[in-house]
Amino acid sequence: MPFIQTEMIRLNQTFATTEEAITAAGAVLQDAGCVTPEYVEAMHERQAIANVYIGNYVAIPHGTEAAKSAVQKTGISFLQVPDGVDFGGQTAKLVIGIAGVNDEHLELLSQIAILCSDESNVERLVQAKTKEEILALFMEEVA
Template sequence: MPFIQTEMIRLNQSFNTSAEAIDAAGEVLEAAGCVSPAYVKAMHERQALSSVYIGNQVAIPHGTEEAKSAVQKTGISILQVPAGVDFGGQTAKLVIGIAGVDDEHLELLSQIAVICSDEDNVERLVQAKTKEEILSLFMEEVA
């Protein structure tokens, strides 16, 4: 998955609220030049419309359709949250922020869903000690 780089992975994060986690995921995307600040706002709008929690301790914050113009390049931020963060009554230990140019976000969502549908993969990601471990798991599962 060429859109993941080690500098966009954060280990051992801790958040009090899902809003803090969404901010952090968006800030990583913004710092990497993937999105403008308007996209981070749209990530919160998406969460307000329907939870970005997808199950298996994973949340995938992303912007609304209207925020497409705020995406400069496709990217993924991965936040490991070992203690978990509440997303509307569900605990996420992995927060994966995505931004996609055109329809690339759909491909990203499906690839992430395949990886994260396996509880063992999620556990390996949550327990990973290095960014490279996380990166290699995504690479081997997509290959």
């Protein structure tokens, strides 16, 4: 998965609210040049429409269809939240922000869902001590 890079991975994050977690995931995408500030706003809009929590301690914040023009390049932000953060009554320990050019976000969602459908993979990602461990697991699982 070429869209995830070590500089877009954050370990041991702590968030008090869903909003803080989404803002942080969006900020990583924005800092990497993947999205404009409008996309980060659209990530919050998406959460207001439908919870982006997918199960197995994983949330995948992403923008609305209307925000497609705010995506400059495809990318993934990965936030490890060992103590968890509430997403609509569910606890997320992994917050994976995505932005995709055209329909690339659908492929990203699919690959992340496959990786995170295995609870042992999620546990390994939550327990990872280095960004390289996280990157290696993504590469191993979706290659």
